[in-house]
Amino acid sequence: MGLDLLRGKVAVVTGAHRGIGLAILERFVQCGADVRVVNRRADPAFSERCRALEQEHGVRISECFADFEDEAQVKDAARALCAMKPAPDILVNNVGIAGSTMMFTMTKMEAVRRSFEVNLFSAIALTQALSRQMMRQKRGSIIFLSSSAAFDGGAGIDYSASKAAVIGAARRMAVELGKFGIRVNALAPGLTRTDMGAVTSQADQAQAASRAVLGRIAEPSEIADAAAFLASDLSRFVTGQVLRVDGGILR
Amino acid sequence: MPEAFRHESRKKSMTNKEKYINCFTQALEVPAEGVEKLEYQGVESWDSVGHMSLVAALEDAFGIQMDTDDIVDLSSFEKGIAIMKKYGVEI
Numbered sequence: 208m209g210l211d212l213l214r215g216k217v218a219v220v221t222g223a224h225r226g227i228g229l230a231i232l233e234r235f236v237q238c239g240a241d242v243r244v245v246n247r248r249a250d251p252a253f254s255e256r257c258r259a260l261e262q263e264h265g266v267r268i269s270e271c272f273a274d275f276e277d278e279a280q281v282k283d284a285a286r287a288l289c290a291m292k293p294a295p296d297i298l299v300n301n302v303g304i305a306g307s308t309m310m311f312t313m314t315k316m317e318a319v320r321r322s323f324e325v326n327l328f329s330a331i332a333l334t335q336a337l338s339r340q341m342m343r344q345k346r347g348s349i350i351f352l353s354s355s356a357a358f359d360g361g362a363g364i365d366y367s368a369s370k371a372a373v374i375g376a377a378r379r380m381a382v383e384l385g386k387f388g389i390r391v392n393a394l395a396p397g398l399t400r401t402d403m404g405a406v407t408s409q410a411d412q413a414q415a416a417s418r419a420v421l422g423r424i425a426e427p428s429e430i431a432d433a434a435a436f437l438a439s440d441l442s443r444f445v446t447g448q449v450l451r452v453d454g455g456i457l458r
Numbered sequence: 459m460p461e462a463f464r465h466e467s468r469k470k471s472m473t474n475k476e477k478y479i480n481c482f483t484q485a486l487e488v489p490a491e492g493v494e495k496l497e498y499q500g501v502e503s504w505d506s507v508g509h510m511s512l513v514a515a516l517e518d519a520f521g522i523q524m525d526t527d528d529i530v531d532l533s534s535f536e537k538g539i540a541i542m543k544k545y546g547v548e549i
């Protein structure tokens with residue numbers, strides 16, 4: 208990985224506290240980016256890790272907070288981010304919840320709405336605010352986290368549907384923002400070794416691994432590498448796409 | 459006085475009304491004459507792209523950050539004056 212791939216760029220990463228978001232934070236700072244994270248709440252251990260990463264890579268990491276179930280908090284965070292200079296070059300909408308594992312006939316609409324709030328609506332609200340800053344500088348790369356479940360319905364109704372909706376949102380934004388030099392893409396990871404991934408039973412994890420032609424599930428760092436590609440100028444002619452990072456689920 | 463400073467002081471001496479009109483004339487590339495009657499999509503340059511340039515110009519001129527709802531509501535020169543008031547800017 209070229210270490211200076213993102214040198215001089217500023218990225219906003221949501222849900223960097225753990226899992227894929229944390230791996231993206233780590234990869235981006237290794238590549239030289241300054242990162243502004245949006246986490247649910249403050250955590251001294253996380254802040255300490257950020258200070259160590261800053262030292263190690265000569266970058267700056269700042270934190271702001273929002274619970275993505277609460278639109279008002281997301282708007283406040285967006286306002287705080289918009290007040291920071293310089294404007295960001297990259298936005299990764301990573302926050303997500305797995306939601307219900309029940310049959311859809313047994314899933315409460317309340318749960319469906321909650322997943323859409325966290326996985327889609329909050330990301331749209333944040334992107335509305337930050338893309339306006341990117342429009343001014345006529346450049347930017349926005350990345351959404353979808354999922355292989357968007358294609359194969361491999362999770363509960365709320366998750367599968369909201370992750371499919373994320374793709375529609377990313378495509379529409381790509382259409383509208385292209386003229387401002389802003390690219391919008393989505394990543395669709397297969398099952399990945401994080402706390403969310405661990406919700407899946409051992410038997411289902413083994414089945415997921417066997418469906419991928421590479422014969423295993425993903426590591427968070429592998430999703431982060433794909434995010435670095437989409438964030439960087441290496442993908443400068445790529446927009447409106449869904450990059451599947453699933454080890455090749457072809458059947 | 460260096461040009462940049464002269465420009466700055468000229469900007470400072472402008473009234474809010476002048477600054478407001480400037481945002482429209484520059485972002486939408488229209489003459490100052492008749493600007494007060496402007497409405498969204500009333501001229502070719504005030505399309506959605508022109509709208510975002512206008513919002514950026516207003517935010518820069520008055521040092522404010524507009525909420526999405528206000529961006530959507532900014533449908534005319536007149537309406538904008540009421541919206542600016544919400545941000546403490548008297549036109």
Ligand SMILES: NC(=O)c1ccc[n+]([C@@H]2O[C@H](COP(=O)([O-])OP(=O)(O)OC[C@H]3O[C@@H](n4cnc5c(N)ncnc54)[C@H](OP(=O)(O)O)[C@@H]3O)[C@@H](O)[C@H]2O)c1
Nearest residue numbers: 222224225226227247274275303354398399401402403404
């Ligand atoms: N793991 C997989 O198998 C997989 C596969 C495909 C796609 N994805 C997608 O990849 C993204 C990251 O997943 P992951 O596996 O890293 O999940 P994870 O391990 O569960 O981590 C989720 C992250 O999102 C944050 N978060 C969750 N709800 C939040 C809320 N209401 N407000 C603010 N932050 C919130 C968490 O913060 P806290 O630590 O404070 O809870 C955490 O940082 C998600 O969009 C997910 O759908 C994951």
